[in-house]
Amino acid sequence: MKIAEPQRSGTGSLDSGQAVAEVHFNLRDVHEKGEYTMQNEAREKKAYTAPELVTHGTVEEITADQNKGYGLSDGFLFMGNPIKNIS
């Protein structure tokens, strides 16, 4: 049985200047039936590491990841000509 990896992310109100970040917890995630023992538990407790904050950028930065502006080329070609966002 697989236990979903716990995760938390900020979903409150924010504006375009605020960064989107996630907190990742490195926890045990796989337990096979019958293999789980107190010894394993003790070992896992020692292996605990602090949550790591991953900053992906502001809403604006993440949204602007791909160049979608009208009239601009996104780098693809059609019969050798740059394709522009016109529709």
Added chain:
Amino acid sequence: MYSYFAYGLNIESELALPELDVGGTAAPDVVIRLGRVGRMPLELDAQGDGIWADADEACRFMHGVGACRVRHGREIIVEPVAGADERVVRLSILGPALSLLLHQRGYYILHASAVQSTEGALAFAGGSGWGKSTLAATLDARGYALLADDLTALSVSNGRCMAFPGFPQLKLWPEAVAWLGEVPEALPKLHPEFEKRTCRATQAFSHRALPLRRIYLLAEGPRLGIERLKPHEALIALMPHWYGFRFGDRLLRAGDAAAQHFRQCATLANCVSVRRLTRPRQLEALADVACLVEADLAQERERAFLLERPTPGQHRSAKRIPGADPAVVSEFAF
């Protein structure tokens, strides 16, 4: 006045918009009229285009075309420049102006094409030239009716996401038109300066909103593959496909648009199965891509069937949860 129906809205228009389906006699939700837009965008970009946007009003100016002012999600005022090509004016109404109007009405505007399946709506998101329309056309030819091309409007609330049908038109490059068995020269050009053609969808077009089951994010790679994204990966991958960023950051900075965009995108990532669809950008691969999508759907149907029939001795009874994505259910049930 002409009456049309698109994106779940009754539209009354002074301009003929033959791309849209004819509407009934119901009171209009939206009025499109010719007139003076008043306040024009002050700053223009390198292409000569510009936009200003407030919380519930926006005005988009396109060089050589004119301006569209969109007000309160109910009205589009069109002011074409002298000599503007009618096709291009319609293009600016049916793309940018309608997207602004749908945004003002609270829809999530996804830069995607979408088709209907027996499970619900399937959306294919990607930039221009990534093959959204071509893949939608391929699936349309295989019996999956088109829902929307290029601009897909979603209502996202209470953990539920519905896709609204746009209009039965596809925008395709001549090469793709020919590959699909049509004659490109027989189809009208989308824009006088570009080779892209417009063609009607072949399957019957429905006006019923459908639950969105899948978003496939198109990607390029040497081999075909579908990778399921976890919700936090889906959120980051989906955000750039918000249609509103085609206007740069202006719309994102208007009112609480950034917060709304983030909130809706987070809900989407949580309640819809998001997958990365990698394929080579070759027309020859299209049939295989369509088969892969069908196989992906069939796998899901199989899982849903298994969930409905728990095997004897199964520790936990896996019941089908109404409205839930079977794929998500299956992760926790087995």
